[in-house]
Amino acid sequence: MGFKVKVEGAENIDLGIESLLTVEFKTDTPDDSNARSTDLGTTLVINGKILTPVDGEEADSTIKLAQWSLVPAEKADCYRNVTVDVISASQVVRQINLPNAFVVDYEESYGDEEGVGTFSLCVKQKKDKTAQVKFEGGFGE
Secondary structure, three states: OEEEEEEEOOOOEEEOOOOEEEEEEEEEOOOOOOOOOOOOEEEEEEEEEEOOOOOOOOOOOHHHHHHHHOOOOOOHHHOEEEEEEEEEOOEEEEEEEEEEEEEEEEEEEOOOOOOOEEEEEEEEEOHHHHHHOEEEEOOOO
16 A cells, blocks of 8 residues: 655645655544534644655655745645545555645654654644545545
């Protein structure tokens, strides 16, 4: 199983299968609710590797993720269109789209044994646009 992530905004970010390790899709409602709540949140947590450029390649796109995480809320570019493809046997089995996503958390960890390092990106869909989230599957049938 592999993943592809595309972030579209003022600057496009593409992360390929070689750099992505895990993706989590979460929906969350208040735990103290006694009925289906209208207070619904949608979150993606994406974890991967920071790759070393080889033979003059362009630096990997994780630097662009870090830069996006620093965009202030006052700028419209803090919201971007995020699409995740979950791939198995060369087919997309799930496609998740958050059209108005913003960065909640971004972390990078570095070590001297696992290569350059790893990253973790947590994005959330703007709450008043939750109805626009798409979670699709069954593409190969």
